[in-house]
Amino acid sequence: MKRAAGDIPQATLSRALNLLADKRMIAAELPLSAKPFRETRYHLADPHLRFWLPFVEPYLPEIERGRGDLTLARVRRAWTSWRGMAVEPLIRESLRRMEGLPGETGAVGGYWTRTNDVEIDLVGADREPVARRITYVGSIKWLENRPFDKHDLGELFVHRSRLPGADQETPLVAVARSGCTADHIQHVGPDELVGAWE
Incomplete structure (x- = not known):
C-alpha cells in the first residue's frame, strides 16, 4: 500500500522527537499524577522561537511589503492567550524554587487527559x-x-x-497576576515568583 505524502511512520516520528529533545530544541512533558500516563506533550523549548513561528515567520512577506501593522495587530489580538501559555514553564520553575x-513537593507539573476534558495547570507532587x-x-x-x-x-475543585x-x-x-478574591486557597503573585529566583 502506498503511503500518503504527509504520513510519517511512528518509529521515525519518535526518533525525530527524541533527537530534538536530546538537543533541547523541544521539551517533552507527561501528565503528573499518581497513575502512569503516556499522553506526552511536546513544546518548543526556546520562548523566542515559540513566538517567532506563529506570529512572525508566516507573515514575513507581509512585513517585507511594509505591512507590519497587520502583523502587529494580529500579535495584539492573540497576546493575552499566548502570554498565558508562555509563562507556564517559568511559573512552574519558580514554584519548584519557592x-x-x-511540604514534600519535589516536582511541579501539569495534568491533562487525552481528550483535554480535564486540564490542570499546576500539580505539585513528591516525585x-x-x-x-x-x-x-x-x-x-x-x-x-x-x-x-x-x-x-x-x-479547580472539579478538576482536582x-x-x-x-x-x-x-x-x-x-x-x-491580578490577585485572588477566592477564599480557602493559597495565592502566589508576581512578587513571590520573582523572589524565588533571588
Whole structure:
C-alpha cells in the first residue's frame, strides 16, 4: 500500500522527537499524577522561537511589503492567550524554587487527559513522573484586570476531583497576576515568583 505524502511512520516520528529533545530544541512533558500516563506533550523549548513561528515567520512577506501593522495587530489580538501559555514553564520553575508551599513537593507539573476534558495547570507532587503523593493542585490566571475568583476556584475543585492521587484534602494554589478574591486557597503573585529566583 502506498503511503500518503504527509504520513510519517511512528518509529521515525519518535526518533525525530527524541533527537530534538536530546538537543533541547523541544521539551517533552507527561501528565503528573499518581497513575502512569503516556499522553506526552511536546513544546518548543526556546520562548523566542515559540513566538517567532506563529506570529512572525508566516507573515514575513507581509512585513517585507511594509505591512507590519497587520502583523502587529494580529500579535495584539492573540497576546493575552499566548502570554498565558508562555509563562507556564517559568511559573512552574519558580514554584519548584519557592519555599512556603505544601511540604514534600519535589516536582511541579501539569495534568491533562487525552481528550483535554480535564486540564490542570499546576500539580505539585513528591516525585515525577508518577507521584506517590500529590502535594497540591493549582491554577494559573495571568490576566491584567481579572483576579482568580470563586468561579475559577469552582473549576479547580472539579478538576482536582478527577486527578488521580488527589482528594478533597489536597491543598489548592492560585497563581494570579491580578490577585485572588477566592477564599480557602493559597495565592502566589508576581512578587513571590520573582523572589524565588533571588
